[in-house]
Amino acid sequence: MRSRIRNVLTATLGLLFAATIATAASAQTATPAVSSDGDVVLRVGVIADLDTDNVFAVSAGSDYTVATSEYDMLLKFSSTDLTAAPELATGCDHNDDYTTWTCQIRPGLKWSDGQPLTSEDIAFTYRFVIDNKIPQYKSYFPSDPTFETPNPTTFIWKAKEPTFAPSMPPWVYIVPEHIWAPYDGKDLKTIRDVSQTPGVGSGPFILSSWTPGQSFVMDRNPYYWGPTPALDRIEYRVYTNQEAMIQALKNGEIDAIDGLQPSLINSVQNSPNVALQKVVSDWWLNLAFNFGGQPGSTYTPLPALHDLVVRKAIEMSIDKEAIVQKVYQGAATTGDTIVRPASAYWHLDIPADKEFGYNPTTANQMLDDAGYLDTNNDGIREDPNTGQPLEMRIPASTDTTGAEEAGELIVGYLKQIGIKADLLPATDAKMNDYWGSGNFDAYIWYWSGDPDPNYQLFVFTSDQCGAWSDGCWKDSHFDKLYEEQHTEMDQTTRQTLVKQAQQYEYDQVPGVVLAYPNWLEAYRTDRFTGWVGQPGPDGYLLPTYNYDTWLSLKPIGETSSGGSSGIPGWVWLVAALVIVGIVVVVMRRGRKIEPDEA
Amino acid sequence: MGSRRYLLSKCLQAVVTLWFVLTFNFFLFRVLPGDPVGLLARSEHFTPEDVARLQHDQGLDLPMLEQYGVYLKNVATGDLGESLRTGIPVRELIGSRIWKTVLLVGLGTILASWFGVLIGIRGGWRRGSRFDTTSQYSSLVLYAMPEGWLGMLLLLVFSGWLHWFPAGGYASVDETGVAYLVDLLDHLFLPLLTLTLGYIGGYAIVMRSSMIETINEDFVHTARAKGVPERLVRRKHVVPNAFLPSFTLIILSFGFVLGGAIVIETVYSWPGLGLLTYNAINTLDYPVIQGVFLIASAAVIVANLLADITYGYLDPRIKQA
Secondary structure, eight states, X not given: OHHHHHHHHHHHHHHHHHHHHHHHHHHHHHSOOOOOTTOOEEEEEESSOOSOSOGGGOOSHHHHHHHHHHOOOSEEEOTTTSOEEESSXXXXXXXXXXXXXXXXXXXXXXXTTSOEEOHHHHHHHHHHHHHTTOTTTGGGOTTOOEEEEEETTEEEEEOSSOOOGGGSOOOOOOOOHHHHGGGTTOOHHHHHHOOOSSOOOSSSEEEEEEETTTEEEEEEOTTOSSOOOSOSEEEEEEOSOXXXXXXXXXXXXXXXXXXXXXXXXXXXXXXXXXXXXXXXXSOEEEXXXXXOOOTXXXXXXXXXXXXXXXXXXXXXXXXXXXXXXXXXXXXXXXXXXXXXXXXXXXXXXOOGGGSOXXXXXXXXXXXXXXXXXXXXXXXXXXXXXXXXXXXXXXXXXXXXXTHHHHHHHHHHHHHHTTOEEEEEEEOHHHHHHHHHHTOOSEEEEEEOOOSSTHHHHHTTSGGGTTTTOSSOOOOHHHHHHHHHHHTOOOHHHHHHHHHHHHXXXXXXXXXXXXXXXXXXXXXXXXXXXXXXXXXXXXXXXXXXXXXXXXXXXXXXSSOOOOOOOOOOHHHHHHHHHHHHHHHHHHHHHTSOOOGGGO | OHHHHHHHHHHHHHHHHHHHHHHHHHHHHHHSSSOTTTTHHHHHTOOHHHHHHHHHHTTTTSOHHHHHHHHHHHHHTTOOOBOTTTOOBHHHHHHHHHHHHIIIIIHXXXXXXXXXHHHHHHHHHTTTSHHHHHHHHHHHHHHHSXXXXXXXXXXXXXXXXXXXXXXXXXXXXXXXXXXXXXHHHHHHHHHHHHHHHHHHHHHHHHHHHHHHHHXXXXXXXXXXXXXXXXXXXXXXXXXXXXXXXXXXXXXXXXXXXXXXXXXXXXXXXXXXXXXXXXXXXXXXXXXXXXXXXXXXXXXXXXXHHHHHHHHHHHOHHHHHO
C-alpha cells in the first residue's frame, strides 16, 4: 500500500516538476531577447494595460500613449495650450471663405521601415477614415471634404462649406499607405483586428513588443525626422496593485507612474526623490438628470426633474468642495461648466460669487416656495402636481474614479432637502444599459471631451437623444448656440459663443458638473530630467497629446538602467544546494523530511 | 472487464458534464446586462450605427441559438475564437498566461500539500504535544487569514523594507538565460510564499484529523499488540489509511489550479488566468470568458476523473466494493 502511494505521488510530482521546468522554458521564448547594456531605458508603471496595438481601435489611456508616440498627425497639439502646432505640416493656410486649406508638408520624411512619407499618406489616411467610417476619427471630417496632393510636400483639404476642421487640429494619426492599403474597404472588425506589433509609424518611438497583461515596450525609431531623443527604449509595466506600483517607484524598479488613485497621494507625496504631478483635469464627474423620451424606453423618470427649481435646488444641496476633499483627497477642483479646464482657451470658469453655491437652507426654501412640501412628515417631499414622493434611482459607475463615493455623499445631501435617493453602483456595462434604456432618474458618470469643445457641446444637443445625450435634455436655445459656434470661423468670436453656450447650460442645470479630478502621475526626481507638461506645467508629463516629453527627457548622471530589487543568483544557487543536501540526507535515513524548520 | 466498463462510464460522464458546462457558460454571460460593443460608445465615440455595424461584423446580432451552434462547432475543431477587444485569438491569450498560472498555483499547491500533509501527520501522531498545539493554531490562523492581506504584508516587509524582492510582476522585460531564471525566481518567491501559506493550513488540518481517527482503529491496536515498532505502525498502517481523504483533496485542488488565484495575481501583478478572466468579465469579452471557463471546467472534470481512477488503484477495497 505504501509503495502504491509512493508510486502515485512520485509520478504526479515528477510530472508536475517537469511541467514547471517546461513552463519556465516555454515562457522564456515569449519575452523578447533584447540586450540592454548601455541603453538609456525609461521604465513606467501603468495601471491600464494596452487594449489594442491598432491605431484604428484605440480606446483607453495606454492605447493613446502608444499611438501618440508611434505616429504623427498633420498638426499636433501644442504643449502650451493644445492649439494647433506644426508636426508633419509646417503650417496650413486657408482661403478667404475657409473652404480650402493648403498645408506644407516637411520634405524627406520616412516611415520607420525606411519608406518615404509624403502628402499621399496623409490623403490616404483621411480617405481611409472617411470611407471606412472609423468611429474614433470620422467626426473630424464634417461636410464630406476631399483631398488633393499636387506634390509630395503639399496637402490640400477642400470642403463644401466653410470649416475650421483642419485647424482644430484633427486628432487623427497618419498611417502608411503601403501598410494599410490592403485593408481599405474591409469590415470594421477586420480593420480593428490587424496586429501592429511591431508597428510602422513616423514618430520617435515604435511599439516593438507587447505581452498582454504584463508589459509593452517601445524602441527608438531610427528614421524619426526630428531631434534624436536621449532615450533608447521605453518600457511600460502593468501593475494591478497600485500600492505595489508605488513601492516599485520608491525602490527604484521603475522611474515613473502613469495613473494613481487619489487615496494613495499621501504615500507618494512625502517620499524622497519622488514627485507627484496633479494633471489639470481633462474630464469631469457628472450628475446627469433624465428627462425621459429615449426611444423604446418604458421608464418614466421623476416628473419633478422637469422643473428648473428642483434641479437648481439639487445643485445647491451638493457640497462640491466636500467631494473634492473627501473623494479626491484634494486632487480635484470643484466643477461648474461642461468644457474641461485642460482646454483653457475654451473653458468658462464661472466666478465663485456667480455660481449657485452650496446652500442647503436656500435650497429647502426654494422647494417650500415652489410647493414641494412634506405633507405626511416622513422626511420626503411630495410633488404637488402628482402627489408622489420625490424619490430617485441613481446609478453610479464603479469604473469611474470617485463616482460611487461621490454618490454616497449625494444621497446624504438629497436627504437634507427631502429627496429620497437610491444609489445603484454599476459597472460600465450595466451603466450602458441604464443609459440606453433611460431606466434612471439621474446617474453619476463622466465626460471627457477633446481639446476642441465642439464634441462636448454636441452631446448636449436635442437630437442626440437616444445617441450620446445623457438624459435627453432638449433645449432649442442651446441647440442654436451650438450651431453658431460650430459654424463660426473667427476664433475669437467662436470663443465668446462657446462660453455663452457653457453659461446657458450651467443656468439650465440639465445636470451638475460635480468636480474636475486630476489625473495623477508620479516620477523619480533623481533619474531623468526634462519632463514637458501638456498643456502647460500642470499638464500630463507622460505623452498624451504629443510626444514632446520623449524628445526632451535626459538621464541625470550616467546611463540609468534602473535599480532592481532581487536576490542575486548565487543566493538561489546556495539555497538550491542546501535543499538538495537536506533531501539526500533524509532519503538516506529512509524517513520523510521533518518540517520543523519549514 | 468490470474496471474497463467503470472507466468508460466515468469518461462518458466527464464528457457530458463538460458539454453541460459549455452550454451553461455560453448562455450565462449573455444574460448579463450590457453588451460588449455598446461599452465602446462612451470611450471610443461609437454612434448607435457604429455599434450596430461592429456587432454585425462580430456575429453578435445573429439569433442566440445560431451563435450557440457556431460556438459548439468551433470548440469541436479547437477554435476558441478571438477576443472582442483586441482580436487576439483566445487560444493565444490563454496560452501565454496559462503557464504562468500553472507555475504559481501549481507549485504553490504542491508545496502546500506536501508540507501541510507532513505537518498534519506529525501533529496527529503526537497529539497534544507542543508541536501539535503550535501547528494546529498556526494552521487555523493561516487558513482563516485573507490571502490578499497576507500578500500585502509580505510585499511591504520583503520588498518595501528589505528590498529583497521586486514589488510585483512576472519578470523584467529584457533578461535571457540564467539571468532570466534568477529574475523569474525573484518575482515568483513572494507570491508563491503567500499562496503556500494560504493553502497549507487546510491540508494540515485535514490530515491531522484523519490521523487521529485512524490511530483509534482496531487494526492499529492489533499492530501494536503484535509488537510492531511505533515507527512502522505509523508508516505502514496509520499514514496510508489516514492519507486517503487528503489525497482526494489534493487531486481536486489541482483541478482548481487553472481557475487561477485572482487575489494573489492582483496583489503581485502576476499576469495569470485569474486576472484575464476578471478583465474579460468586466468588458463582456465573451470568447475569452468562454475559453477560460472551458479550460478551467475541463481541468476540474479531468481532475475528478483522475481522482476516481487513482483512488481505486490506491485502495483495493474501493475497487472491490
